[in-house]
Amino acid sequence: MKKLIALGLLLFLLGGCGAEPDPDPVIPDAGTPQPDTAVPGEEEPASGGEENEVSEDPYAFFLEDGSIAQYKGEGNEYAQLTLRTVHLEGGHVAVYEDNGGTTVMSVYRIEGSAADLVKEEPEFYEEYEPSLEELQALKPISRYFELPVEAGGEMNGMPVKELGVKVETPYKDFDNAILLENKTEDGAILRSYFVEGYGEVKREFIMEDGDNEYKVTSSLEKIE
Known part of the structure; x- marks a missing residue:
């Protein structure tokens, strides 16, 4: 069991970062609640309307x-993260992710409504x-x-489970997150929450060992 937990945790700490979809997956919110402006006699909009829409700007x-x-880490010494974002020429963005043990650089190319991982070191x-x-x-x-992101689709190599999800972080609480969720053959649950204007704001790795639950989280805490 310890080996299984270690393997799942390694996948969690690497964070997916656009990796190819894997049968034994890898892990991973925006918007402001709209005021009640319903006119008497008119029907309320159906759920999944404007409040759950995702930006068309990649x-x-x-x-x-x-x-x-900076991300607050809980459950493991490498869950605390620092992500630095640098915009490069020609629609490219570099993200440096430091977990205290190593730094991974990922470069993305934005074209039209999509973003591709083009370099990872x-x-x-x-x-x-x-x-x-x-x-x-x-x-x-x-x-x-690729936009629009829709439930049942895929983002960062993970299935999109739900839109319009609430998620709490030390930085702030978000009402309109995109929830990505996968489950490995070993039973570990990997979740990631994305928010328009921020990107990934929280990761969760959860594995049960008998009556015990092993949980590691990285949650947005500060932006400089």
Whole structure:
């Protein structure tokens, strides 16, 4: 059981980052509640309406250039994360994820309504400063997401379970998150929550061992 937990946790800490969909998956909210403006005598809009709609701007799922986001970790020493976002030329975005043990750099290319992972390097401790020609020569590795994001679709290599989900983080509570969820053959549950304007705001790794539940979370705490 310890080996199974260790394997699942490794997948959780790597965070998926646009990896190819895997039969034994990897792990992972926006909007403001709309005021009640119903006119007497008119029907309320059906659920799944405007409040659950997802932005048509793919940049909405990346932080601004130079942003540094810190995530509170619970359940494991490597669950505490720091993500730094750098916007590059030609519609490319680099994200440096540091979990205290290693730094993984991921580069995404935004074209139209989609974003693709085009470069991913673990143990990356330098500043990535490619030319536009070098960026354009990168080949897509996997699809990160394509808009519109819909329940039953896929994002970051994981199934989209539900839209309009509430999620709590130390930074703030979100009312309109996109919930991604997968379950491994070993029974571990992997969840990720995305919010328009922020990107991924929370990850959860949950595994039961008999009567005990083993849970690791990384939750957005601060943005600089």
